[in-house]
Each structure stands twice: as structure tokens, then as C-alpha cells.
Amino acid sequence: MAKPISVVIGGQSVAPGESRTIDVELPGLYTQAETHMPVQVIRGLKKGPRMFVSGVIHGDELNGMEIIRRVLNHNSLKRIKGTLVAVPIVNVYGCINRSRYLPDGRDLNRVFPGSPRGSMASRLAHLFMQEIVLNSDYGIDLHTAGGHRDNLPQVRMSPDIPATQDMAQAFGAPVILNADLRDRSLRHAALKAGIPMLLYEGGAALSYDEVAIRAGVRGVISVMREIGMLPRVRKKKSILPLVSSRSGWTRAPDSGVFRNHSRLGEIVKKGQVLGRISHPIGHDEVEIKAKRSGVLIGCTRLPLVHEGEALFHIATLKELDGATDTIDQFHEAHSPEQEGDLRRKGEPPVF
Ligand SMILES: [Zn+2]
Known part of the structure; x- marks a missing residue:
């Protein structure tokens, strides 16, 4: 090798x-x-x-x-x-x-x-x-x-x-x-x-x-x-990743000012309202509905959108049940607040 x-x-x-x-x-x-x-x-x-x-x-x-x-x-x-x-x-x-x-x-x-x-x-x-x-x-x-x-x-x-x-x-x-x-x-x-x-x-x-x-x-x-470049460590409780073979974008149905009502990692259902677009004054509001069910893996951060722009990237999952737990466990394991806990466990800090 x-x-x-x-x-x-x-x-x-x-x-x-x-x-x-x-x-x-x-x-x-x-x-x-x-x-x-x-x-x-x-x-x-x-x-x-x-x-x-x-x-x-x-x-x-x-x-x-x-x-x-x-x-x-x-x-x-x-x-x-x-x-x-x-x-x-x-x-x-x-x-x-x-x-x-x-x-x-x-x-x-x-x-x-x-x-x-x-x-x-x-x-x-x-x-x-x-x-x-x-x-x-x-x-x-x-x-x-x-x-x-x-x-x-x-x-x-x-x-x-x-x-x-x-x-x-x-x-x-x-x-x-x-x-x-x-x-x-x-x-x-x-x-x-x-x-x-x-x-x-x-x-x-x-x-x-x-x-x-x-x-x-x-x-x-x-x-x-x-791959054998470092010694293996005793298996910690690791997360079971969500595996997806298909993903797609939900695009802006209209041009205007965009408000995001969802968050990355959220498990969404097809048709769920993910955000809204309106005239800057507030009228002509349209809902943006998820084109598929799955996990939200990407989204725009700009509140200004043109019709057709890619807003939400959703990865399809075979099984939605339990998917939220995976995302929660991931955030728990990597949030900076856990640093003190990691030190107490004797694990080298990752920074
Ligand atoms: Zn890149």
C-alpha cells in the first residue's frame, strides 16, 4: 500500500x-x-x-x-x-x-x-x-x-x-x-x-x-x-452518519427579499414552508416550499434573491425517523461548549 x-x-x-x-x-x-x-x-x-x-x-x-x-x-x-x-x-x-x-x-x-x-x-x-x-x-x-x-x-x-x-x-x-x-x-x-x-x-x-x-x-x-497512519483509539460513541444518494435544490419561486425560517441540519418534509419572499414593503409574499423530504445540508445566507436562485439544498434520506438525533449528537460533540468536558476526559483539545 x-x-x-x-x-x-x-x-x-x-x-x-x-x-x-x-x-x-x-x-x-x-x-x-x-x-x-x-x-x-x-x-x-x-x-x-x-x-x-x-x-x-x-x-x-x-x-x-x-x-x-x-x-x-x-x-x-x-x-x-x-x-x-x-x-x-x-x-x-x-x-x-x-x-x-x-x-x-x-x-x-x-x-x-x-x-x-x-x-x-x-x-x-x-x-x-x-x-x-x-x-x-x-x-x-x-x-x-x-x-x-x-x-x-x-x-x-x-x-x-x-x-x-x-x-x-x-x-x-x-x-x-x-x-x-x-x-x-x-x-x-x-x-x-x-x-x-x-x-x-x-x-x-x-x-x-x-x-x-x-x-x-x-x-x-x-x-x-x-488507514493506519495513526494508532486506533478505543471506540468512542460515534455518530452514525446519515447517508444520501440524491440531493437537489429548492429554488426561489419569485424575486424579492428572502426570510429564512429553517436551519441547517433540520429534517424537512416535502411541501414544508422553509422561508418566505416578499416585496421590500412586505406585500406579495410567497411561501417557499421544500421540493423534497430530507435533511437541509445547504442554504443561502443572502436575503436578496432573484427568481430561480438556489436557496435550500436538501439531501434525500431513506429514513427520516431518528435523523434529528444524528444531527443533535453531532452538534453536541463539536460545539465549543463541550471543550471543558473533553479536557476533563483527557482527550486532546481539537483547536
Ligand atoms: Zn469549494
């Missing part, structure tokens, strides 16, 4: 037992400022798998950066087997501009596997594939909702590679979505190359969401335990 005997990234090799920051050189800015993608490599003395964890592929989705920072400072990494390759900011250009996109207007997650002679985005995708992804045995890519939306913590996986199912269960997010592969996404390219990869979504762009960050840290560490 463990692929590399040597670990070489950006032309620098990392020896067993070594932890090193490598600045992988990227094409510079037009100001002639040099640009680098920071990569932290932690290699254990003992052999084991190699896993990458990446954040900020979309330049304004910042939770992943903080999840990686906390993972890298996690006590348990002292006992690592194999190699963790952590890339907190993949889309350095977008992050500088606080934008989802690259300066050429392209979405990095729609140009994988990229090409050394392609567009600016395509070249970055190619470099990331060559330096990071293709030398890994596993991967986790960290995202938040895009635009002005918010996501319930969730992992997206493709059932085609069985190992991703075990990773998804181990991650411990409240929802697992067997999502269709988006053409030319990193997940698509990694799975085509036979590398089991999870995509984690949680929170919103340009902000930190404490619950989503804590769940992300716990998730990455749990996956490392699952």
Missing part, C-alpha cells in the same frame, strides 16, 4: 522522521513578486500510507486552511506512520484576491487534471496533481459552501472505490453524500487515477465556522487512524 520509498516534493526530499515546510514555486505575479504554494510534509519513522490534505482550492473557502493548521499541531501526529502532505492553500492566487477563482477567471476545481501548457488555472492543477496527488495513496480535500451560501458539515464520496466508503464513515460528519462526480474536479481526477479521496464541505466562504472546523480536524485525524 505504501507507495513512495522516497518523498520528494518541489525538488526537495524528506527523510523518515522529518517534518519540513516546502515552498513549491508557482508562476510569479505580474508585479514580479515570487509566488509559492506552502506545503508541510510530516514523515514518520515507520512506513505507512501517504495522504494529502488540501484546502483553499477555491480561494475564498478558508475553513480548510484552519483545519490543516490545527491538524498539524495535533499531539497525535507524534505517532505518525507514513507521510502526511498538507497543503493549506492550493489556490494561492485566489486567496490573495479573496476570490473563489484564479485571476484568469477560471475555477480551479473545473480544470483538473490540468496541463503544463494550458491556462493559468490548468497549469496550477497540473502542478498540484504531479507534486501532491499522484504520489499519494489517499486524499482529503477541504471546502466550504461557495458564494453566499452555508453548508452543514458533510462528506462527499463516490462509491466506486470501496476504500472511500470506510474513509467517509470514519470521518464522522453527520451526512455522507454519494455525490455524482463533477467533470474535471480534483475528486474526479484523483479517482480516475485510482486514489481514494474524500471531499469535506462545511461552513461558508470568507469566514471561520468553529463547529465545521472542529468536525474537520476530528475527521482528518479519524481517517488517518482508519
